[in-house]
Amino acid sequence: xxxxxxxxxxxxxxxxxxxxxxxxxxxxxxxxxxxxxxxxxxxxxxxxxxxxxxxxxxxxxxxxxxxxxxxxxxxxxxxxxxxxxxxxxxxxxxxxxxxxxxxxxxxxxxxxxxxxxxxxxxxxxxxxxxxxxxxxxxxxxxxxxxxxxxxxxxxx
Amino acid sequence: xxxxxxxxxxxxxxxxxxxxxxxxxxxxxxxxxxxxxxxxxxxxxxxxxxxxxxxxxxxxxxxxxxxxxxxxxxxxxxxxxxxxxxxxxxxxxxxxxxxxxxxxxxxxxxxxxxxxxxxxxxxxxxxxxxxxxxxxxxxxxxxxxxxxxxxxxxxxxxxxxxxxxxxxxxxxxxxxxxxxxxxxxxxxxxxxxxxxxxxxxxxxxxxxxxxxxxxxxxxxxxxxxxxxxxxxxxxxxxxxxxxxxxxxxxxxxxxxxxxxxxxxxxxxxxxxxxxxxxxxxxxxxxxxxxxxxxxxxxxxxxxxxxxxxxxxxxxxxxxxxxxxxxxxxxxxxxxxxxxxxxxxxxxxxxxxxxxxxxxxxxxxxxxxxxxxxxxxxxxxxxxxxxxxxxxxxxxxxxxxxxxxxxxxxxxxxxxxxxxxxxxxxxxxxxxxxxxxxxxxxxxxxxxxxxxxxxxxxxxxxxxxxxxxxxxxxxxxxxxxxxxxxxxxxxxxxxxxxxxxxxxxxxxxxxxxxxxxxxxxxxxxxxxxxxxxxxxxxxxxxxxxxxxxxxxxxxxxxxxxxxxxxxxxxxxxxxxxxxxxxxxxxxxxxxxxxxxxxxxxxxxxxxxxxxxxxxxxxxxxxxxxxxxxxxxxxxxxxxxxxxxxxxxxxxxxxxxxxxxxxxxxxxxxxxxxxxxxxxxxxxxxxxxxxxxxxxxxxxxxxxxxxxxxxxxxxxxxxxxxxxxxxxxxxxxxxxx
Numbered sequence: 001x002x003x004x005x006x007x008x009x010x011x012x013x014x015x016x017x018x019x020x021x022x023x024x025x026x027x028x029x030x031x032x033x034x035x036x037x038x039x040x041x042x043x044x045x046x047x048x049x050x051x052x053x054x055x056x057x058x059x060x061x062x063x064x065x066x067x068x069x070x071x072x073x074x075x076x077x078x079x080x081x082x083x084x085x086x087x088x089x090x091x092x093x094x095x096x097x098x099x100x101x102x103x104x105x106x107x108x109x110x111x112x113x114x115x116x117x118x119x120x121x122x123x124x125x126x127x128x129x130x131x132x133x134x135x136x137x138x139x140x141x142x143x144x145x146x147x148x149x150x151x152x153x154x155x156x
Numbered sequence: 157x158x159x160x161x162x163x164x165x166x167x168x169x170x171x172x173x174x175x176x177x178x179x180x181x182x183x184x185x186x187x188x189x190x191x192x193x194x195x196x197x198x199x200x201x202x203x204x205x206x207x208x209x210x211x212x213x214x215x216x217x218x219x220x221x222x223x224x225x226x227x228x229x230x231x232x233x234x235x236x237x238x239x240x241x242x243x244x245x246x247x248x249x250x251x252x253x254x255x256x257x258x259x260x261x262x263x264x265x266x267x268x269x270x271x272x273x274x275x276x277x278x279x280x281x282x283x284x285x286x287x288x289x290x291x292x293x294x295x296x297x298x299x300x301x302x303x304x305x306x307x308x309x310x311x312x313x314x315x316x317x318x319x320x321x322x323x324x325x326x327x328x329x330x331x332x333x334x335x336x337x338x339x340x341x342x343x344x345x346x347x348x349x350x351x352x353x354x355x356x357x358x359x360x361x362x363x364x365x366x367x368x369x370x371x372x373x374x375x376x377x378x379x380x381x382x383x384x385x386x387x388x389x390x391x392x393x394x395x396x397x398x399x400x401x402x403x404x405x406x407x408x409x410x411x412x413x414x415x416x417x418x419x420x421x422x423x424x425x426x427x428x429x430x431x432x433x434x435x436x437x438x439x440x441x442x443x444x445x446x447x448x449x450x451x452x453x454x455x456x457x458x459x460x461x462x463x464x465x466x467x468x469x470x471x472x473x474x475x476x477x478x479x480x481x482x483x484x485x486x487x488x489x490x491x492x493x494x495x496x497x498x499x500x501x502x503x504x505x506x507x508x509x510x511x512x513x514x515x516x517x518x519x520x521x522x523x524x525x526x527x528x529x530x531x532x533x534x535x536x537x538x539x540x541x542x543x544x545x546x547x548x549x550x551x552x553x554x555x556x557x558x559x560x561x562x563x564x565x566x567x568x569x570x571x572x573x574x575x576x577x578x579x580x581x582x583x584x585x586x587x588x589x590x591x592x593x594x595x596x597x598x599x600x601x602x603x604x605x606x607x608x609x610x611x612x613x614x615x616x617x618x619x620x621x622x623x624x625x626x627x628x629x630x631x632x633x634x635x636x637x638x639x640x641x642x643x644x645x646x647x648x649x650x651x652x653x654x655x656x657x658x659x660x661x662x663x664x665x666x667x668x669x670x671x672x673x674x675x676x677x678x679x680x681x682x683x684x685x686x687x688x689x690x691x692x693x694x695x696x697x698x699x700x701x702x703x704x705x706x707x708x709x710x711x712x713x714x715x716x717x718x719x720x721x722x723x724x725x726x727x728x729x730x731x732x733x734x735x736x737x738x739x740x741x742x743x744x745x746x747x748x749x750x751x752x753x754x755x756x757x758x759x760x761x762x763x764x765x766x767x768x769x770x771x772x773x774x775x776x777x778x779x780x781x782x783x784x785x786x787x788x789x790x791x792x793x794x795x796x797x798x799x800x801x802x803x804x805x806x807x808x809x810x811x812x813x814x815x816x817x818x819x820x821x822x823x824x825x826x827x828x829x830x831x832x833x834x835x836x837x838x839x840x841x842x843x844x845x846x847x848x849x850x851x852x853x854x855x856x857x858x859x860x861x862x863x864x865x866x867x868x869x870x871x872x873x874x875x876x877x878x879x880x881x882x883x884x885x886x887x888x889x890x891x
Contacts, residue, residue, distance in 0.1 A: 074359045
């Protein structure tokens with residue numbers, strides 16, 4: 001269980017001006033048994049135009065492997081320091097990652113999309129493994145990833 | 157210092173380096189297997205052709221990777237379902253599963269982190285660091301033992317564990333240094349301690365915004381051979397702002413999906429190249445043969461671990477606690493020890509105990525602690541000095557000569573120097589000689605003339621002890637037993653007598669083999685496995701001090717044979733030469749690996765006198781392969797002490813013995829074995845030039861005479877007995 005309150009204040013992009021209101025959101029990512037080593041996962045948000053807004057979480061500690069999370073890495077422009085302070089361990093096959101974040105209310109029902117890029121050593125890179133719109137109605141509805149993620153959901 | 161640096165990392169990291177080396181050795185096989193099994197692209201094939209072929213079979217292809225072994229893997233989506241396969245470049249179709257090999261994964265995780273994440277990685281890196289320290293300190297020790305780096309591959313003598321340890325080490329050390337250094341580099345890279353991350357390639361901002369340029373027409377892909385390809389990632393379907401990402405051996409670039417143009421390119425940095433080369437050297441990926449060689453070398457580590465522990469245990473056993481050691485300032489006798497492996501300390505303890513029992517106050521310490529101003533009550537100083545390598549000071553005597561030469565004048569209390577060494581080395585007791593010479597030059601009074609102990613001989617030590625007792629006016633016996641061996645009871649089956657007429661009664665005694673347990677048979681322990689030239693220790697009744705005799709037979713002969721001359725007042729030889737068939741003796745086996753003919757096919761020159769023929773008779777008897785053997789044998793009178801005179805003609809007829817040259821000393825013009833050698837000078841020279849080995853067995857005077865004669869004979873060739881010794885081609889068994 002990763003409990004992270006207030007850390008999002010660090011990722012400046014998500015504390016948009018005038019968005020003082022925020023509530024805790026639990027993000028639950030469960031991996032399938034893909035038969036490889038621990039997966040690196042990058043959780044980040046884009047706006048309605050597809051532009052990168054900010055990172056929520058990085059599962060995986062070695063920055064030299066971040067380039068395999070290719071969409072996220074591209075959005076970063078190689079500046080991986082943006083996930084300093086919101087980084088945890090990689091997630092093993094069949095295991096779950098649970099994090100709780102204070103997310104600004106304004107992120108919901110406003111065209112924002114939560115993305116997860118995934119990569120596993122000696123297996124395929126899976127950018128955009130999950131892309132799920134952030135809506136109040138969508139909370140609690142599990143979605144399936146393309147290759148590694150058995151289910152992902154966010155609960156308010 | 158170096159030895160400590162070798163011992164403790166070795167013992168502490170033993171388990172860790174064993175796991176690392178065994179898992180590494182198994183892992184080394186995988187790249188070679190992959191290289192052989194993966195379908196390879198035709199030489200000169202371009203990436204464009206390859207990619208076009210794959211896309212034809214898998215329209216949803218997302219990424220194509222080429223491993224250093226040449227294996228090509230494609231990843232695709234087909235109607236939302238992910239797929240992956242190893243590709244045959246000729247057809248573009250999948251031929252094998254691309255799923256990770258689970259055994260490989262398990263071994264890799266064991267090897268790099270012991271399944272313990274970052275903590276495990278650090279522990280394994282510590283193991284690699286220990287391996288590096290062991291390799292480097294071990295290399296220094298090998299060079300020192302051999303007498304210099306130039307003698308790296310010099311033949312080895314001594315106990316089996318020590319020889320095996322060094323034999324393996326001097327081959328494997330290169331691989332182990334390479335593997336451990338690269339391992340440390342890779343760990344540093346993993347933990348971002350090196351600036352070897354990729355140059356931050358900025359994704360180009362200006363894209364054409366179009367899609368659909370034909371893949372096989374892209375100039376960059378057409379120009380890039382498959383052999384250079386690392387990875388090609390396709391743009392996300394439907395995203396016109398995305399691009400093709402191409403990684404090759406040279407760098408990373410982006411290709412526009414609308415125009416096919418190379419929009420951006422970044423070369424690999426020097427650090428990246430260095431890290432990739434190191435990765436290849438460590439894993440063998442891209443250098444499969446090297447990987448296999450390194451894996452083989454890694455297999456030496458467990459063997460070196462076992463032999464290393466055996467050497468350490470033997471050293472500990474040979475270094476007893478000295479009970480009742482007096483402080484230097486209160487002792488009448490100061491014993492200083494110069495020892496490398498520790499065995500000389502055992503002799504010091506025996507001497508300490510005997511002198512203490514005789515009422516003396518005795519201090520034992522290392523020669524490196526030599527401080528004559530502290531020996532205020534001392535009446536005498538005894539130095540027990542081993543030699544290391546080519547005449548160097550052993551560890552516990554470092555600095556002694558410097559301290560001695562720094563003294564204004566030598567101490568007043570008289571000095572005795574006793575050297576410990578192995579006659580089969582060229583620098584026999586060279587350090588003790590240097591110490592004695594330095595003491596003499598200083599004018600240090602002498603308690604006893606310098607003496608030597610060959611191969612830890614208890615007899616030599618006892619003889620010296622008697623001389624010491626006489627000098628001190630205290631009768632005492634030095635009965636030193638380095639390691640108390642397990643004894644067997646041997647029954648005499650036959651005896652042949654010689655030499656009565658020349659007043660040198662001698663018997664060839666043949667004993668039955670004792671019963672051996674299955675375990676002994678398996679391990680070759682005690683009398684379950686021995687060869688001619690090994691030693692048998694006989695414990696005479698009424699003495700705890702064993703006497704050593706050379707064996708004239710091997711286990712395969714089915715009996716134990718020795719040649720014993722009766723000495724005047726000799727306790728053991730008297731008892732042995734009085735034995736009748738059916739009588740028994742208590743005996744143990746001591747291996748003598750330094751005195752073996754070896755498996756070479758080169759001719760052998762055996763030189764012996766009197767009972768020294770014993771082991772040679774055994775060599776000749778077991779010479780089933782008809783290796784050329786030339787035997788020079790000195791005796792007193794052909795009618796009286798021509799040992800094995802009955803068998804030798806038969807062995808010659810069978811081809812086991814090429815030539816027999818005898819020398820007879822009891823006649824008008826005495827003729828010794830060294831004279832016989834001189835008489836055959838041209839043949840001896842020719843044999844030695846052709847690589848012949850020389851073995852000498854017999855009394856000291858004879859051995860000295862033989863060495864002198866050989867030096868004369870070989871002088872025109874530029875060879876000397878010392879050079880032959882250094883090459884392992886001249887060995888002596890002298891008593």
